Amino acid sequence: MAPQASVVHGLKAEPKDIPSVDKLLASVPALVQAHGHRFVTGEARALLDALRLRALSAELERSELAPEALKEALQARCAARLAPRIRSVVNLTGTVIHTNLGRSLLADEALAQVMATMNAPNNLEYDLASGGRGDRDSLVEGLLCEITGAEAATVVNNNAAAVLLCIAALGRGREVIVSRGELVEIGGAFRMPDVMAAAGATLVEVGTTNRTHARDYEAAIGAQTAMLMKVHTSNYQVQGFTAAVDEATLAEIAHRHGLPLVSDLGSGSLVDLAQWGLPREPLPQEMLKAGCDVVTFSGDKLLGGPQAGLIVGRREFIERIRKFPMKRALRMSKLPLAALEATLRLYLQPERLTRNLPTLRLLTRPLAEIEQQAARLLPLVQQALTPKFDVSASAMQGQIGSGSLPVERLPSAGLVIAPSAAKGKGTALDELAGALRALPKPILGRIAEDRLWLDLRCLDRDADLADQLPTLAMALG
Ligand SMILES: *Cc1c(COP(=O)(O)O)cnc(C)c1O
Numbered sequence: 001m002a003p004q005a006s007v008v009h010g011l012k013a014e015p016k017d018i019p020s021v022d023k024l025l026a027s028v029p030a031l032v033q034a035h036g037h038r039f040v041t042g043e044a045r046a047l048l049d050a051l052r053l054r055a056l057s058a059e060l061e062r063s064e065l066a067p068e069a070l071k072e073a074l075q076a077r078c079a080a081r082l083a084p085r086i087r088s089v090v091n092l093t094g095t096v097i098h099t100n101l102g103r104s105l106l107a108d109e110a111l112a113q114v115m116a117t118m119n120a121p122n123n124l125e126y127d128l129a130s131g132g133r134g135d136r137d138s139l140v141e142g143l144l145c146e147i148t149g150a151e152a153a154t155v156v157n158n159n160a161a162a163v164l165l166c167i168a169a170l171g172r173g174r175e176v177i178v179s180r181g182e183l184v185e186i187g188g189a190f191r192m193p194d195v196m197a198a199a200g201a202t203l204v205e206v207g208t209t210n211r212t213h214a215r216d217y218e219a220a221i222g223a224q225t226a227m228l229m230k231v232h233t234s235n236y237q238v239q240g241f242t243a244a245v246d247e248a249t250l251a252e253i254a255h256r257h258g259l260p261l262v263s264d265l266g267s268g269s270l271v272d273l274a275q276w277g278l279p280r281e282p283l284p285q286e287m288l289k290a291g292c293d294v295v296t297f298s299g300d301k302l303l304g305g306p307q308a309g310l311i312v313g314r315r316e317f318i319e320r321i322r323k324f325p326m327k328r329a330l331r332m333s334k335l336p337l338a339a340l341e342a343t344l345r346l347y348l349q350p351e352r353l354t355r356n357l358p359t360l361r362l363l364t365r366p367l368a369e370i371e372q373q374a375a376r377l378l379p380l381v382q383q384a385l386t387p388k389f390d391v392s393a394s395a396m397q398g399q400i401g402s403g404s405l406p407v408e409r410l411p412s413a414g415l416v417i418a419p420s421a422a423k424g425k426g427t428a429l430d431e432l433a434g435a436l437r438a439l440p441k442p443i444l445g446r447i448a449e450d451r452l453w454l455d456l457r458c459l460d461r462d463a464d465l466a467d468q469l470p471t472l473a474m475a476l477g
Helices: 021-026 029-035 037-056 067-082 108-117 138-148 159-171 192-198 214-220 247-256 284-289 315-323 326-330 334-346 350-356 358-363 367-385 425-437 469-475
Strands: 152-156 175-179 185-187 202-206 225-231 261-266 294-298 309-313 389-398 410-419 446-448 451-455
Touching (some): 021 037, 021 067, 029 067, 037 067, 108 334, 138 284, 138 309, 138 334, 152 315, 159 175, 159 192, 159 261, 159 294, 159 309, 159 315, 159 326, 175 192, 192 202, 202 214, 214 247, 225 247, 247 261, 261 284, 284 294, 284 309, 294 315, 309 315, 315 326, 350 358, 367 410, 367 469, 410 425, 425 446, 425 451, 425 469
Parallel strands (some): 175 202, 225 261, 261 294
Antiparallel strands (some): 294 309, 389 410, 410 451
């Protein structure tokens, strides 16, 4: 708290006015009862230390040392220390699978399976039929094979791990051929050339940024070649004078030389999104049919499950990948594995997916329904933000997110909020965005063109916005 110029010097507290830890503790018996002596003592000491520092620089008001004020400060401090750092937020950014916001939401069935199996022993690596040791992969391998048509499957922590493991297991110490048009950076530290080096393989680039031909791959194959690799350019698109070699052609080339073809699909939807009028992503089952020997994809992108890296393909290669020592370090934990199994089981009832799988439900929400929601919420938000802001309902363009189909937009609807005063627009918008983030359930929108855009596609319950409007209005004064 900044010192106020108007405060009379005599009202400042001095270090000697600060009570002892014991005295403060004696005033909060219920707090000690609730959280235990050790925790509350630590917080009381830290609180009094902080007050002492402020008293030393003459910044502490006497009123802050009133018994009631001290009690409240300690209670607030304890509550803040015990509050979870990971919290639910309301995603009105327009990006459905938002990496910064935890990507896919888990289905009820996945949550239920986690709840039902994580607080008790389970058969994670125990074969109930034989009574012997089991393999955790077998919990999902059957489902993955059934859904994708693969011979075998294994799973790891995420798709980055899947790619790393595949390259290491099949290409370590040898050469891996990739098109220059597919040397992707997914974000953060995942860049294909670096992954290749980390896996101990030598990257052999072929073709150019915009055009790679079958003959480029053919010419690069030599005695040191371990495999051909295809990387889905999930988060960008090269347009114009382009050429790439499709999987079927590449598979023919690879197999003619006795080499495997590995495909990193990135998102990899297990169902054809075109049936709901959505932009199409390639399916792992199509890649396998085209002749890919190994296909990797994410569990928490379009699949709609927990973080996971799924590896499906021909048994001989999956076995080599599974037995590679690095697999143990990258294996899935039981918690997401339980969620993944339940999520995959939902795919056995494809007609119900848009109801049972939150990611698909949000992606397929009818535009008319979102528009009605915008019309419903408009007067409430107007009431809370007038006269400082002008609020209107508007069509907007969302996106699937997580690198899926980056160029395609999802027609959506929502509320657009613009500062009413021409002056200080940027500050007013930042203040509004900050107040929305400070709500008990933080609301995240998108600032563009001097406006704040709230895309309602992912607003499951009106109440998440409506019930928080009085708090928002108060925060904005
Ligand atoms: C997202 C993505 C990855 C990384 O997957 P994670 O599950 O986030 O580790 C790798 N390759 C491609 C092409 C991707 O789109």
